Amino acid sequence: MPASVSFEHVNKTFGDVHAVRDLTMEIDEGEFLVLVGPSGCGKTTALRMVAGLEDLTSGSIRIADEVVNGREPRDRDIAMVFQSYALYPHMSVFDNLAFGLRQRKTPDDEIQRRVADTAAMLGLEDLLARKPRQLSGGQRQRVALGRAIVRRPNVFLMDEPLSNLDAHLRLRTRGEIVTLQRQLQTTVIYVTHDQVEAMTMGTRIAVLNQGVLQQVDTPQHLYDHPANVFVATFIGSPAMNLFSGEVTAAGEGLAFSATGMRFPLAPGLVPVGHTGAVILGFRPEHLRLTATDDPLGVPGEVTLLEPLGSDLFVSVRVAGHEGAVVARLAPETVVRVGERIALAPDLSKAHLFAADTGARL
Ligand SMILES: Nc1ncnc2c1ncn2[C@@H]1O[C@H](COP(=O)(O)OP(=O)(O)OP(=O)(O)O)[C@@H](O)[C@H]1O
Numbered sequence: 424m425p426a427s428v429s430f431e432h433v434n435k436t437f438g439d440v441h442a443v444r445d446l447t448m449e450i451d452e453g454e455f456l457v458l459v460g461p462s463g464c465g466k467t468t469a470l471r472m473v474a475g476l477e478d479l480t481s482g483s484i485r486i487a488d489e490v491v492n493g494r495e496p497r498d499r500d501i502a503m504v505f506q507s508y509a510l511y512p513h514m515s516v517f518d519n520l521a522f523g524l525r526q527r528k529t530p531d532d533e534i535q536r537r538v539a540d541t542a543a544m545l546g547l548e549d550l551l552a553r554k555p556r557q558l559s560g561g562q563r564q565r566v567a568l569g570r571a572i573v574r575r576p577n578v579f580l581m582d583e584p585l586s587n588l589d590a591h592l593r594l595r596t597r598g599e600i601v602t603l604q605r606q607l608q609t610t611v612i613y614v615t616h617d618q619v620e621a622m623t624m625g626t627r628i629a630v631l632n633q634g635v636l637q638q639v640d641t642p643q644h645l646y647d648h649p650a651n652v653f654v655a656t657f658i659g660s661p662a663m664n665l666f667s668g669e670v671t672a673a674g675e676g677l678a679f680s681a682t683g684m685r686f687p688l689a690p691g692l693v694p695v696g697h698t699g700a701v702i703l704g705f706r707p708e709h710l711r712l713t714a715t716d717d718p719l720g721v722p723g724e725v726t727l728l729e730p731l732g733s734d735l736f737v738s739v740r741v742a743g744h745e746g747a748v749v750a751r752l753a754p755e756t757v758v759r760v761g762e763r764i765a766l767a768p769d770l771s772k773a774h775l776f777a778a779d780t781g782a783r784l
């Protein structure tokens with residue numbers, strides 16, 4: 424039975440390092456939750472606390488509504504797949520898959536059946552007699568997954584399980600894991616620092632930064648409504664373009680102004696009474712090429728062209744603005760490095776954040 428998992432005000436410190444801060448989050452039964460964030464933000468620590476491999480400093484964790492603090496890992500009915508999975512090199516694939524079941528004194532005919540089912544699910548039927556060294560990287564990865572699946576745990580914990588694979592295999596295995604999870608209807612908590620993996624795999628995504636949960640949401644909602652500047656720039660590639668400036672009154676309405684820029688702001692974008700310093704954000708796909716004398720254009724000099732076949736990423740240096748502004752344009756767009764162009768944002772797609780806290784306004 425898939426189980427729910429919940430964190431309630433969970434803290435974890437290692438000496439001076441506050442690895443996880445006041446984490447409160449609920450993961451429903453059968454959900455595929457992706458935990459994403461930069462290196463060192465506390466992802467592995469959070470997962471290890473669910474597994475029972477790390478004690479909590481404070482707070483509690485529930486699995487299927489039962490507080491599991493202090494419960495041994497083997498009594499939690501979870502299975503964990505690590506980044507550096509280790510198969511037993513001297514054992515066959517069959518024995519690697521059966522190992523955990525034998526340890527639990529599962530009857531022999533049950534072991535045969537479960538290993539056969541799992542091998543069929545993962546396409547390992549013809550490899551059961553082989554030793555790990557006789558397998559490709561992707562096949563080994565599937566055996567490592569199989570070892571977790573064969574136990575039919577209530578919750579799967581996966582910590583960057585694809586990072587050892589090359590790009591092509593990672594893409595394929597990513598799809599396989601998602602399909603498998605939908606088939607098994609099991610609860611998965613999946614850790615990655617790769618935002619593309621997060622977007623494509625998760626039914627919801629939890630973004631962590633420096634041990635603090637920033638936002639938990641569906642991939643699309645996270646992309647369309649990032650809660651703050653950190654989430655806005657972490658999710659999406661190339662990252663959202665951010666402009667620091669001011670909200671000022673402009674006739675009846677409001678406008679955004681910064682060096683070389685002035686845009687009217689749609690009513691409703693800015694909370695009533697808010698003026699002063701803000702950060703305005705546009706995703707690369709919401710900038711288009713415009714005439715250099717367009718009053719709504721952001722003028723600048725092209726510094727880099729990145730043709731992807733499907734899109735053309737154009738980096739532009741804008742006066743008074745740190746870093747490049749990146750636009751995602753149609754691949755047939757003709758621009759040259761060094762050329763002066765102007766980019767007009769789709770104002771209906773503007774994101775507005777407070778300059779001091781970075782929170783979405
Ligand atoms: N056993 C430990 N002793 C001391 N500090 C630790 C220990 N384990 C983790 N930390 C620290 O806690 C913080 C969070 O580490 P964690 O491994 O959870 O990060 P992560 O998000 O998994 O990073 P990565 O993407 O690099 O795997 C880091 O600052 C790390 O150095």
Ligand SMILES: [Mg+2]
Pocket residue numbers: 466467468582
């Ligand atoms: Mg980690």
